[in-house]
Amino acid sequence: MGLVQGFGVTLKQMFRRRVTTEYPREKRPKPVRLHGRHVLNRYEDGMEKCIGCELCAGVCPARCIYVRGADNPPDAPVSPGERYGFVYEINYLRCIHCDLCVEACPTEAITETKLFDFSFTNRDDAIYTKRELLVDDEGRARRQPWELWHGEEDRHTSAWVRATASSGRADYEGRVGWSGELGFGVRAPERGQAAEGEAAGDPGPGEGGA
Numbered sequence: 001m002g003l004v005q006g007f008g009v010t011l012k013q014m015f016r017r018r019v020t021t022e023y024p025r026e027k028r029p030k031p032v033r034l035h036g037r038h039v040l041n042r043y044e045d046g047m048e049k050c051i052g053c054e055l056c057a058g059v060c061p062a063r064c065i066y067v068r069g070a071d072n073p074p075d076a077p078v079s080p081g082e083r084y085g086f087v088y089e090i091n092y093l094r095c096i097h098c099d100l101c102v103e104a105c106p107t108e109a110i111t112e113t114k115l116f117d118f119s120f121t122n123r124d125d126a127i128y129t130k131r132e133l134l135v136d137d138e139g140r141a142r143r144q145p146w147e148l149w150h151g152e153e154d155r156h157t158s159a160w161v162r163a164t165a166s167s168g169r170a171d172y173e174g175r176v177g178w179s180g181e182l183g184f185g186v187r188a189p190e191r192g193q194a195a196e197g198e199a200a201g202d203p204g205p206g207e208g209g210a
Protein backbone atom coordinates (compact mmCIF):
# COMPACT_ATOMS: atom_id res chain seq x y z
CA MET A 1 0.00 0.00 0.00
CA GLY A 2 2.87 2.33 0.95
CA LEU A 3 4.47 1.64 -2.43
CA VAL A 4 1.33 2.65 -4.32
CA GLN A 5 1.04 5.84 -2.27
CA GLY A 6 4.68 6.61 -3.01
CA PHE A 7 4.19 6.22 -6.77
CA GLY A 8 1.01 8.29 -6.48
CA VAL A 9 3.00 11.21 -5.04
CA THR A 10 5.55 10.91 -7.88
CA LEU A 11 2.81 10.78 -10.49
CA LYS A 12 1.10 13.87 -9.06
CA GLN A 13 4.34 15.85 -9.12
CA MET A 14 4.88 14.98 -12.79
CA PHE A 15 1.82 17.00 -13.80
CA ARG A 16 2.46 20.01 -11.55
CA ARG A 17 3.93 23.18 -13.01
CA ARG A 18 7.69 23.32 -12.42
CA VAL A 19 8.87 26.17 -10.22
CA THR A 20 12.50 25.89 -11.31
CA THR A 21 14.05 26.85 -14.67
CA GLU A 22 16.81 25.16 -16.64
CA TYR A 23 19.33 27.88 -15.82
CA PRO A 24 21.62 28.86 -17.56
CA ARG A 25 19.79 27.62 -20.69
CA GLU A 26 16.65 29.46 -19.59
CA LYS A 27 16.27 32.60 -17.55
CA ARG A 28 13.27 34.01 -15.76
CA PRO A 29 11.97 37.38 -16.98
CA LYS A 30 13.57 40.19 -15.01
CA PRO A 31 11.72 42.85 -13.06
CA VAL A 32 11.54 46.16 -14.94
CA ARG A 33 13.82 47.96 -12.53
CA LEU A 34 16.46 45.25 -12.10
CA HIS A 35 19.94 46.77 -11.87
CA GLY A 36 22.41 44.88 -14.03
CA ARG A 37 25.51 45.55 -16.10
CA HIS A 38 25.87 49.20 -17.17
CA VAL A 39 25.98 50.79 -20.61
CA LEU A 40 27.11 54.24 -21.69
CA ASN A 41 24.43 55.64 -23.98
CA ARG A 42 24.62 57.79 -27.09
CA TYR A 43 22.23 60.25 -28.74
CA GLU A 44 20.45 59.51 -31.99
CA ASP A 45 23.20 61.23 -33.98
CA GLY A 46 25.81 58.95 -32.40
CA MET A 47 27.22 61.52 -29.99
CA GLU A 48 28.09 60.27 -26.53
CA LYS A 49 25.79 61.38 -23.72
CA CYS A 50 28.58 61.40 -21.13
CA ILE A 51 29.99 64.87 -20.49
CA GLY A 52 32.74 63.70 -18.14
CA CYS A 53 31.31 65.53 -15.12
CA GLU A 54 32.36 62.74 -12.70
CA LEU A 55 29.14 62.97 -10.65
CA CYS A 56 28.64 59.21 -10.99
CA ALA A 57 32.13 58.56 -9.62
CA GLY A 58 31.54 60.99 -6.77
CA VAL A 59 28.27 59.38 -5.67
CA CYS A 60 29.36 55.73 -6.01
CA PRO A 61 29.45 54.19 -2.51
CA ALA A 62 31.76 51.39 -3.65
CA ARG A 63 34.23 53.80 -5.27
CA CYS A 64 34.31 51.63 -8.37
CA ILE A 65 33.88 54.25 -11.12
CA TYR A 66 36.84 56.08 -12.56
CA VAL A 67 36.14 58.98 -14.95
CA ARG A 68 38.48 61.45 -16.52
CA GLY A 69 36.88 64.18 -18.60
CA ALA A 70 38.55 66.05 -21.45
CA ASP A 71 37.64 69.07 -23.58
CA ASN A 72 35.79 68.21 -26.77
CA PRO A 73 37.95 68.71 -29.86
CA PRO A 74 36.26 71.67 -31.68
CA ASP A 75 36.49 69.95 -35.08
CA ALA A 76 35.32 66.52 -33.99
CA PRO A 77 33.31 66.77 -30.74
CA VAL A 78 32.54 63.49 -29.01
CA SER A 79 29.61 64.80 -26.94
CA PRO A 80 27.32 67.83 -27.34
CA GLY A 81 28.78 69.32 -24.14
CA GLU A 82 31.97 71.24 -23.56
CA ARG A 83 33.62 68.08 -22.26
CA TYR A 84 33.29 64.33 -22.72
CA GLY A 85 34.25 61.19 -20.84
CA PHE A 86 37.78 60.59 -22.08
CA VAL A 87 38.37 57.68 -19.69
CA TYR A 88 35.48 55.75 -18.16
CA GLU A 89 35.87 52.58 -16.11
CA ILE A 90 33.67 50.50 -13.80
CA ASN A 91 35.20 47.84 -11.60
CA TYR A 92 32.66 45.01 -11.34
CA LEU A 93 34.60 43.33 -8.57
CA ARG A 94 33.31 46.15 -6.37
CA CYS A 95 30.03 47.36 -7.91
CA ILE A 96 26.99 46.61 -5.73
CA HIS A 97 24.47 47.63 -8.45
CA CYS A 98 22.85 50.22 -6.24
CA ASP A 99 22.03 52.43 -9.25
CA LEU A 100 23.14 55.65 -7.54
CA CYS A 101 25.40 56.46 -10.49
CA VAL A 102 22.37 56.29 -12.79
CA GLU A 103 20.38 58.56 -10.51
CA ALA A 104 23.21 61.08 -10.31
CA CYS A 105 23.96 61.34 -14.03
CA PRO A 106 22.61 64.63 -15.42
CA THR A 107 22.48 63.40 -19.03
CA GLU A 108 21.27 59.80 -18.56
CA ALA A 109 24.56 58.68 -20.05
CA ILE A 110 25.03 55.76 -17.68
CA THR A 111 22.17 53.26 -17.29
CA GLU A 112 21.87 49.59 -16.49
CA THR A 113 20.80 46.57 -18.53
CA LYS A 114 19.09 43.47 -17.11
CA LEU A 115 22.29 41.40 -17.29
CA PHE A 116 23.75 40.13 -14.06
CA ASP A 117 25.19 36.82 -15.29
CA PHE A 118 28.84 37.39 -15.94
CA SER A 119 31.86 35.55 -14.59
CA PHE A 120 35.47 36.63 -14.97
CA THR A 121 38.64 34.62 -14.97
CA ASN A 122 40.92 37.64 -14.64
CA ARG A 123 40.85 41.14 -13.18
CA ASP A 124 41.15 42.90 -16.55
CA ASP A 125 37.85 41.48 -17.75
CA ALA A 126 36.13 42.64 -14.56
CA ILE A 127 37.16 46.25 -15.12
CA TYR A 128 34.97 47.54 -17.94
CA THR A 129 36.33 50.42 -19.97
CA LYS A 130 34.57 52.62 -22.51
CA ARG A 131 35.32 49.99 -25.14
CA GLU A 132 32.96 47.56 -23.37
CA LEU A 133 30.49 50.06 -21.90
CA LEU A 134 29.68 52.31 -24.86
CA VAL A 135 26.62 51.10 -26.81
CA ASP A 136 27.11 50.03 -30.43
CA ASP A 137 25.61 51.74 -33.50
CA GLU A 138 22.25 50.07 -32.85
CA GLY A 139 22.18 51.44 -29.32
CA ARG A 140 22.71 47.93 -27.87
CA ALA A 141 25.24 46.67 -25.32
CA ARG A 142 28.51 45.32 -26.69
CA ARG A 143 28.24 41.72 -25.54
CA GLN A 144 31.40 40.25 -24.08
CA PRO A 145 32.41 36.56 -24.32
CA TRP A 146 32.18 36.11 -20.55
CA GLU A 147 28.62 37.45 -20.35
CA LEU A 148 25.52 35.28 -20.65
CA TRP A 149 22.96 37.30 -22.59
CA HIS A 150 19.46 36.10 -23.36
CA GLY A 151 17.21 37.90 -25.81
CA GLU A 152 16.28 41.45 -25.00
CA GLU A 153 18.13 42.03 -21.76
CA ASP A 154 19.79 45.12 -23.23
CA ARG A 155 16.66 46.53 -24.85
CA HIS A 156 15.35 49.86 -23.55
CA THR A 157 18.08 49.99 -20.96
CA SER A 158 17.76 53.70 -20.74
CA ALA A 159 14.49 54.10 -18.91
CA TRP A 160 15.48 57.58 -17.89
CA VAL A 161 15.37 59.63 -21.06
CA ARG A 162 16.15 63.27 -20.73
CA ALA A 163 13.27 65.69 -21.19
CA THR A 164 14.14 68.67 -23.33
CA ALA A 165 14.18 71.80 -21.20
CA SER A 166 11.27 74.11 -21.83
CA SER A 167 13.11 77.05 -20.29
CA GLY A 168 9.89 77.83 -18.46
CA ARG A 169 7.92 78.63 -21.63
CA ALA A 170 4.21 78.02 -21.19
CA ASP A 171 3.97 76.88 -24.84
CA TYR A 172 5.61 73.63 -23.82
CA GLU A 173 2.89 72.63 -21.36
CA GLY A 174 1.55 69.16 -22.30
CA ARG A 175 4.32 68.55 -24.84
CA VAL A 176 6.51 65.47 -25.00
CA GLY A 177 10.10 66.59 -25.18
CA TRP A 178 12.22 63.44 -24.79
CA SER A 179 15.62 63.35 -26.38
CA GLY A 180 16.01 60.72 -29.09
CA GLU A 181 18.16 57.70 -28.36
CA LEU A 182 20.46 55.82 -30.68
CA GLY A 183 18.78 52.68 -31.99
CA PHE A 184 15.42 53.47 -30.37
CA GLY A 185 14.44 56.92 -31.62
CA VAL A 186 12.10 59.05 -29.59
CA ARG A 187 10.20 57.34 -26.81
CA ALA A 188 6.39 57.26 -26.85
CA PRO A 189 4.58 59.71 -24.59
CA GLU A 190 3.75 58.63 -21.06
CA ARG A 191 0.29 58.66 -19.54
CA GLY A 192 -0.95 62.20 -19.15
CA GLN A 193 1.32 63.57 -21.86
CA ALA A 194 0.24 64.44 -25.37
CA ALA A 195 2.14 63.28 -28.44
CA GLU A 196 3.96 65.82 -30.60
CA GLY A 197 1.46 68.24 -32.15
CA GLU A 198 -1.50 66.86 -30.18
CA ALA A 199 -1.53 69.39 -27.36
CA ALA A 200 -4.21 72.01 -27.75
CA GLY A 201 -2.85 75.12 -29.45
CA ASP A 202 0.61 73.54 -29.64
CA PRO A 203 2.90 75.97 -31.47
CA GLY A 204 5.85 73.56 -31.79
CA PRO A 205 9.29 73.89 -30.25
CA GLY A 206 10.69 76.31 -32.76
CA GLU A 207 7.66 78.54 -32.91
CA GLY A 208 5.37 80.44 -30.61
CA GLY A 209 6.11 82.21 -27.33
CA ALA A 210 9.25 84.21 -27.09
Ligand code: SF4
Pocket residue numbers: 056059060061062063064065090094095096097098099100101102
Ligand atom coordinates in the same frame (compact mmCIF):
# COMPACT_ATOMS: atom_id res chain seq x y z
S1 SF4 B 1 25.63 50.80 -9.39
FE1 SF4 B 1 26.29 51.72 -7.40
S2 SF4 B 1 28.15 50.60 -6.87
FE2 SF4 B 1 27.78 50.19 -9.05
S3 SF4 B 1 28.95 51.74 -10.16
FE3 SF4 B 1 26.91 52.60 -9.86
S4 SF4 B 1 27.01 53.78 -7.94
FE4 SF4 B 1 28.79 52.42 -8.00
Ligand code: SF4
Pocket residue numbers: 049050051052053054055056057067085104105106107108109110
Ligand atom coordinates in the same frame (compact mmCIF):
# COMPACT_ATOMS: atom_id res chain seq x y z
S1 SF4 C 1 28.19 59.07 -16.86
FE1 SF4 C 1 26.95 60.88 -16.36
S2 SF4 C 1 27.52 61.41 -14.25
FE2 SF4 C 1 29.12 60.05 -15.05
S3 SF4 C 1 30.69 61.43 -15.88
FE3 SF4 C 1 29.32 60.89 -17.57
S4 SF4 C 1 27.79 62.52 -17.61
FE4 SF4 C 1 28.81 62.65 -15.62
